Amino acid sequence: MSNRATEMLVSACIRFLQGFPPFDRMEQNALRFLAEHVTLNHYPKGARILSSEMGTAHALYILQRGRVRVRATGGASNLEFSSVTLGPGQAFSIGALMAQRPTSGAYVAREDVFCYELPADDFFALTQKSTVFNLFCTQYIAGLLKQSQQQLQLQFAQRAAEQKTMNSPLSAIVKREPVAVAADASIRQVVELMAERHLGSMVVVDANGHPVGIFTLSDVLKRIVLPGTPLEQAISSVMSAAPQTLPLAANAHDAALAMAMHGIRHVLAVDEGGRLKGVVSERDLFKLQGAGLRQIRHAIDAASSVDVLLHAREDVRQLALTMLAEGGGAQEITQFISTLNDTVTRRIIELNLDRHDLYGIDWAWLSFGSEGRDEQTFTTDQDNGIVYICTDIMDREMTQLRLLEFARDVNADLDKCGFPLCKGNIMASNPELCLTLEEWEERFAHWVRTPEPQALLNATIFFDFRPLYGKFHLAHRMRISLFRQTVGNPLFLRMLAQNALSVAPPLGRIRDFVTDADPEHPGTIDLKKFGVRLFTDAARVFALARQVEATNTVARLRRTGPMMNMSSEEVAASLEGFNFIQLLRLRHQHFEQEHGRAGDNLVRPVELNEIERHILKESFRQARKLQGRLKLDYQL
Amino acid sequence: MSWLSRLFAGQEAGGLTLTAEQQQSIANWRQLPEPELRRSHFRSRYVVVDVEASGINVKTDRLCAIAALALVDGQLRFRDAFQLLLTDAKAVGDPVPRADGILKPIAEDGEPEVDALISFLHFVGKSPLVAYNVPFVAAMIERELAARLGVELALPWIDLAWVMPDLFRQVDQTQTGLDTWLDHFGIESIRRHDAVSDAYVASQMLQIAIAAAAHKGIDTPAGLLELEKARRHMHQSG
Numbered sequence: 079m080s081n082r083a084t085e086m087l088v089s090a091c092i093r094f095l096q097g098f099p100p101f102d103r104m105e106q107n108a109l110r111f112l113a114e115h116v117t118l119n120h121y122p123k124g125a126r127i128l129s130s131e132m133g134t135a136h137a138l139y140i141l142q143r144g145r146v147r148v149r150a151t152g153g154a155s156n157l158e159f160s161s162v163t164l165g166p167g168q169a170f171s172i173g174a175l176m177a178q179r180p181t182s183g184a185y186v187a188r189e190d191v192f193c194y195e196l197p198a199d200d201f202f203a204l205t206q207k208s209t210v211f212n213l214f215c216t217q218y219i220a221g222l223l224k225q226s227q228q229q230l231q232l233q234f235a236q237r238a239a240e241q242k243t244m245n246s247p248l249s250a251i252v253k254r255e256p257v258a259v260a261a262d263a264s265i266r267q268v269v270e271l272m273a274e275r276h277l278g279s280m281v282v283v284d285a286n287g288h289p290v291g292i293f294t295l296s297d298v299l300k301r302i303v304l305p306g307t308p309l310e311q312a313i314s315s316v317m318s319a320a321p322q323t324l325p326l327a328a329n330a331h332d333a334a335l336a337m338a339m340h341g342i343r344h345v346l347a348v349d350e351g352g353r354l355k356g357v358v359s360e361r362d363l364f365k366l367q368g369a370g371l372r373q374i375r376h377a378i379d380a381a382s383s384v385d386v387l388l389h390a391r392e393d394v395r396q397l398a399l400t401m402l403a404e405g406g407g408a409q410e411i412t413q414f415i416s417t418l419n420d421t422v423t424r425r426i427i428e429l430n431l432d433r434h435d436l437y438g439i440d441w442a443w444l445s446f447g448s449e450g451r452d453e454q455t456f457t458t459d460q461d462n463g464i465v466y467i468c469t470d471i472m473d474r475e476m477t478q479l480r481l482l483e484f485a486r487d488v489n490a491d492l493d494k495c496g497f498p499l500c501k502g503n504i505m506a507s508n509p510e511l512c513l514t515l516e517e518w519e520e521r522f523a524h525w526v527r528t529p530e531p532q533a534l535l536n537a538t539i540f541f542d543f544r545p546l547y548g549k550f551h552l553a554h555r556m557r558i559s560l561f562r563q564t565v566g567n568p569l570f571l572r573m574l575a576q577n578a579l580s581v582a583p584p585l586g587r588i589r590d591f592v593t594d595a596d597p598e599h600p601g602t603i604d605l606k607k608f609g610v611r612l613f614t615d616a617a618r619v620f621a622l623a624r625q626v627e628a629t630n631t632v633a634r635l636r637r638t639g640p641m642m643n644m645s646s647e648e649v650a651a652s653l654e655g656f657n658f659i660q661l662l663r664l665r666h667q668h669f670e671q672e673h674g675r676a677g678d679n680l681v682r683p684v685e686l687n688e689i690e691r692h693i694l695k696e697s698f699r700q701a702r703k704l705q706g707r708l709k710l711d712y713q714l
Numbered sequence: 715m716s717w718l719s720r721l722f723a724g725q726e727a728g729g730l731t732l733t734a735e736q737q738q739s740i741a742n743w744r745q746l747p748e749p750e751l752r753r754s755h756f757r758s759r760y761v762v763v764d765v766e767a768s769g770i771n772v773k774t775d776r777l778c779a780i781a782a783l784a785l786v787d788g789q790l791r792f793r794d795a796f797q798l799l800l801t802d803a804k805a806v807g808d809p810v811p812r813a814d815g816i817l818k819p820i821a822e823d824g825e826p827e828v829d830a831l832i833s834f835l836h837f838v839g840k841s842p843l844v845a846y847n848v849p850f851v852a853a854m855i856e857r858e859l860a861a862r863l864g865v866e867l868a869l870p871w872i873d874l875a876w877v878m879p880d881l882f883r884q885v886d887q888t889q890t891g892l893d894t895w896l897d898h899f900g901i902e903s904i905r906r907h908d909a910v911s912d913a914y915v916a917s918q919m920l921q922i923a924i925a926a927a928a929h930k931g932i933d934t935p936a937g938l939l940e941l942e943k944a945r946r947h948m949h950q951s952g
Contacts, residue, residue, distance in 0.1 A: 083781055083795035083910045090904040090914075091792065118790040120921035122929065143900060190899060190922060195789075 088113045091194070094142065098167030100214035108208030115204075116194040118142065121187040128171055129184035135174035137195040141166050144191030148183045163188065172218050175201055177692035178590055248333060248347040249326040251363075252356025256346075258283040259313060261290060265302060266309035268293060279344050279357055282317050287353035289346050291317030296343075323348045326355055331414065333358045339421050381425050384491045394418040395456060399668055408660035409632050409653075416452040419497070420445075420546055426491045427547045434484040439477055441466035442548035443488075446504060450542040451614065452630045453660070456667040457677040459498045460489060461539065463511035465518055465552045474514065481512050504539065515552055519559045526563040529573040537574060538615060541622065542629045561625045571623050575712040578615035579705055583698035584608045590695055591683045602680040605666070609659040609679075612701035613652070616708055623711075631656060642707070655700030658693050662686075730864050732828065739832050740863055749840045749869065751936035755924035756788040758935055760872075761841045762920055764913040765854045772853040776800075780855060781909035782837055783917045785844075788924065790917055796837040797910055798830040800858075831862050840869060842935045846892050846916050848873035872935070874919050876942045881926040895919060 091113040095101035101109060121127050127146060128139065141164055148162040148170070164170060164185075174181035175198055196204065205212045258281040259268055268280050272295070282291040293313055301307060301316040322336050323346045333345045343360040381387045398415050427443060447461035448454050464481050468474045485506035493499045506512055513521065522541075525533035541560065545553035564570060584592040584603050593601050595608065603609070617634040620626070626637045632653055639649035667677030683691055708714065732740070750758070763782045769775035782796040845851040848871045859865045878895055879887050885898055892912070896903065901918050904911040927933065932941055 083783070083797035083913075084792050086904060086908075086910050087783075087792040087795055087914060114792060116792070118792075118918070118921075119788065120918065120925055122922070122925040125925075192918065192921075 084114075091116065095140070095167075100210055101167075104210045105208050108204060108211060111200075111207055112196060112204055115200040116140070116196050119193050119195055121191040121193065123187055123189050123191075125187045125191075127185040127187060127191065127193065128181055130180040130182060133180055134178055135171045135181050136198050137171070138169060138175055138198075138201045139171055139185070140169045140194040140196070142192040142194050145188040146170075146191060147186050147188050149186070172215050173689060173692055176215060177695060179691060182687065182689075247327055247329050248324060248345075248356065248358055251330060251333075251358055252326075252347050254356075256281060256354050256356050258287075258289070258354055260285075261312065261314040263313050264310050265307065265313055265316060268313045269298065269302075269309070278359060278361075280313075281321070281346060281354055281357060282313055283354055287351075289321050289323060289348065289354045290314075291319045292321040292344055292346070292357075293317040294344060321346050323352070324358075325350070330358075330363055334363050335414075335417060335421070337363070339424075381429075384426065384429065384494050387422055387425060387491075387495050394422070395671075398456065398664075402661075402664055402668065408657040408664060411664060412453045412455060412660055413630075415456070415458075416449060416454045419449065419454055419458070422495060423488075423492060423497075424547050426495065427488055430484060430487045430491065434480070434487070436480060436484060439466055439481070440549050440552065441481060442550060442552045443506065443546045444543045444553060445546050446543050447539050450544040450629050452544070453610075453614070455660070455664055455677075456671060460492055460500045461504045462489075462506045462546075463504070463508075463513070463540075463543075464506045465513060465515055465556060467549075467552065468514045478509065478512055482507055482509060485512060515555060518556050522556070522560050523563050526560075526567050526570045529570045531577075534574055534577045538577070538618065541618065542614075544629050557627055561622070564622045565625065571619060572712045572714070574622070575619045575708045576714055578612075578619055578708055579714060581608060581612060581615075582705070583612060583701045585695065585698050585702065590691060591698075593683060596680075599680050601684065602682050604679050605659055605663045605681050606679040609698070609701070610656070610663065612698075613656040613659075613704065616701075616704040619708060648703075652700045652704055655697035658697045662690070662694065730862075732863070736828060736832060736863075740835065740865060743832075743835045743839075743865075746840045749842050749935070751842060751870065751939065752934050754933050755928060755935065758787070759839070759841045760785040760844050760920060760935065761838045762844045762913050762917040763838075763851060763855065764845060764909045764916060765851050766907070766909045767850075767854055770850065772850060772857075777854045777858050779909045780834060780858075781913040782834065783913050784837070784841070785917055785920055788921065790914075790921070795910065795913075796834060798827075798834055800827060828862055831859060835859070835863070835865065838867075838869070842870045842872060842939075843867075844872045844874060844916065844920050846874045846912070846919070848875070870935070870939055872938050873942060874916060874923065876945055877923055877927075877938055878919065880941055880945050881923055881930070892916075 088110065092109055095104075095109060095113065101112070104112075121144075126132075128135065143166055146164045148164060170185060171181050178198075205215055257271065257275060257277060259271070261282050261284065263282075271277070272280055279292055279294040281289050282293065284290050291314060293316060297316060297318070302309075307316060321344070322340055322342055324332055324336060326347050326349055328347075336345050337343065337360055345358045346354055347356040347358055349355050394415060397418070398411050402411060423443075423445075442465050444450070444463045444465055445461060446463060448458060449461055464485055466477065466481060468477050489499060489505045489507045499505065504511065525536055525540075529537075543553060543556065584595060586592045591603055593603055596602065596604060613635075614631045617631045617638070620638040620642065621628060621634040624638050624641050626634060626641075628634050628637055635649055635653055635656075639646070662681055663679055666679070666681050670677040683694065686694065761782050761784050763780060765777055765781075766779040767775045767777050777800055779797065779799045783790060784794040786794065843852070852871050856867050859867055874895075875890070875892075879885070879890060882898075885895075892915075893906075895901075896915055896919075899919065899922055901915050903915055906912070923938075927938060927941070932938060
């Protein structure tokens with residue numbers, strides 16, 4: 079058979095394609111491959127070229143001639159295509175193809191249409207052959223992700239209206255240049271300056287511009303007028319030392335949170351070098367926010383009993399929902415929930431300290447598991463413990479008894495406030511988890527040295543510890559001793575890696591997802607067990623192997639990525655995957671709770687829209703990539 | 715047209731020198747089942763052909779090139795294309811040597827030319843044939859096949875020049891020609907008067923034609939043939 083005929087037709091097709099992006103930038107051999115594998119099809123005016131009823135998309139369509147109208151077919155997808163018209167050179171069904179699903183729109187010929195069609199198999203081969211085309215498809219999907227987020231925001235928009243601007247960074251809130259004085263300035267100078275410039279507060283800085291204290295108008299009455307302090311005295315004698323600072327990139331939520339946690343009215347914004355860049359006052363935030371955050375702030379701040387905190391906990395949930403609605407990322411939201419839960423927990427601890435005398439004991443309250451990783455979602459139970467120092471071995475039992483009594487009350491109060499008691503008894507009131515520093519170290523060492531299944535399971539919970547209250551340096555010492563153990567035991571890391579690989583991403587060979595892992599809930603995927611865990615388990619191994627202190631999965635991946643020669647794009651891609659799964663979990667849990675059910679993690683892929691299914695699939699692929707890295711590192 | 719082929723076949727059959735292999739290959743082609751004309755357009759295989767000749771006179775001018783494209787299930791696939799060039803044409807006076815020359819399938823001795831024609835037979839199979847201006851194209855091809863292979867094609871031909879005006883009555887019929895149709899549908903030629911290019915545009919016209927025919931309830935090759943027959947009858951008797 080003559081090739082010249084084919085050659086001529088293929089060349090003509092290539093010339094046509096080269097008139098349009100992304101084909102104009104595409105590699106020659108990839109373009110040739112495309113032209114050699116397309117078929118040319120004709121659709122008369124009014125014909126449906128592609129629609130959801132036709133089942134899984136089987137080809138990529140590139141318009142050669144004529145126009146095509148795209149309409150959303152409704153149903154699960156609310157994407158607004160309303161009046162999109164495609165013309166020559168434009169391609170469609172990329173999203174549906176990559177997700178191997180029916181398209182969500184209907185593509186109808188507005189006139190005689192000629193269309194190049196590339197069969198699905200050749201489409202995937204092309205994404206392998208051509209980086210340009212691959213990038214194009216990826217960006218196309220990224221565009222869809224944005225659409226999906228907008229859609230999500232739209233869904234909640236009304237309820238979110240209240241707090242539109244609480245996501246603004248401090249750099250946007252801080253307007254004027256900060257006015258600061260040196261520590262040796264006299265009180266008179268400071269007060270005069272404040273009066274002259276109508277300032278409500280004055281920051282005291284050291285020679286490097288680092289804030290060392292703050293003095294506010296309300297201090298004038300209490301610290302100067304009433305005690306009769308001489309005005310010639312240095313400002314450092316009456317200022318509040320060690321003021322709260324936040325990086326400029328932190329947002330108004332963070333500032334409000336810091337104020338709530340510390341019962342203060344001003345937060346200082348500092349740059350990366352710790353130098354003062356501005357002052358954020360409570361009033362600045364009031365201007366931004368609606369009622370929600372104020373309520374929560376007061377609730378936690380002034381909580382004198384557990385009953386009051388009960389409401390605060392509900393507020394945390396509501397606020398997290400608002401953030402979800404505003405399009406906040408999963409990472410922000412889970413961290414936010416964790417931080418506010420921390421605040422509630424700390425307040426409960428403080429309340430209980432009034433009733434329990436722990437004087438003279440060096441101790442710290444630890445959180446484990448998802449709380450230890452700063453990754454709490456709407457449903458979360460308690461995972462906590464205590465570490466303490468016992469100088470005299472004779473006192474050990476007595477000390478532990480005191481701590482256990484205290485812990486029991488804290489655990490009970492936490493339970494009342496919506497942190498249910500841990501079914502596995504991973505709580506500070508469990509004598510096994512209320513240990514001296516040496517005992518913790520010994521326990522860690524034992525798990526590392528004899529990595530049997532239970533030890534590995536423990537590692538996944540307890541090695542993600544984080545101090546919440548008390549002497550934080552105890553936790554630091556635990557971490558150092560843990561690293562000493564893990565670095566000296568490559569076998570442990572290998573076993574931990576193997577454990578992390580015991581669950582595979584639920585990607586199907588034929589169908590998109592494996593949804594029958596749990597016989598009691600067919601058609602669902604447990605996004606915790608088969609989603610989030612894949613990432614957290616891999617990140618834990620990465621972090622332990624490289625002595626990275628972070629417990630948060632995102633932080634672990636960010637810090638270990640470069641050490642493992644992962645490109646920033648690769649790291650970003652896996653973080654996006656992780657965050658997307660978290661976001662789906664949050665949304666699902668919220669939905670379940672709204673309908674009065676205990677929020678589980680079982681998501682039905684068929685109930686997601688095309689885009690979400692696609693992104694979910696991509697997210698699982700990212701998890702698979704991380705697992706691949708583990709396999710490579712540990713030769714598994 | 716078959717009388718023409720028969721005439722040539724009778725005339726030249728004796729002078730044919732085909733190898734056993736070639737004869738076997740032709741016999742194999744003859745054994746192929748007759749075309750199935752009552753299946754949907756979109757389940758059928760059409761072969762669209764065009765020729766280049768040294769002139770427009772069927773009797774005196776020589777065939778220079780044949781191009782063919784298959785339309786399978788309504789789809790055009792570039793790999794499913796055929797072309798053969800005849801060297802004799804050059805000798806007779808085609809002043810332009812083929813520009814590419816790379817894939818010229820025919821050697822000097824003319825022997826592979828026969829093989830190329832047999833390849834053409836197999837490319838066509840027993841599919842219904844489509845062309846624009848069938849009397850000329852068919853005569854050229856059938857004459858060549860009869861002369862070189864002693865083969866009578868005996869396949870149904872569909873002429874777009876007859877079918878299109880019937881399917882698109884709204885199009886101004888006073889000035890019809892291939893170019894008019896191409897302009898009307900906005901079909902672009904790659905290189906006008908090149909056999910491959912012309913077969914390609916004719917294929918696209920066929921795609922349009924079968925869609926329009928199906929819309930009118932004419933949904934098989936047989937239907938198109940009847941449509942053409944009726945129109946010819948009307949025009950020739952009227």
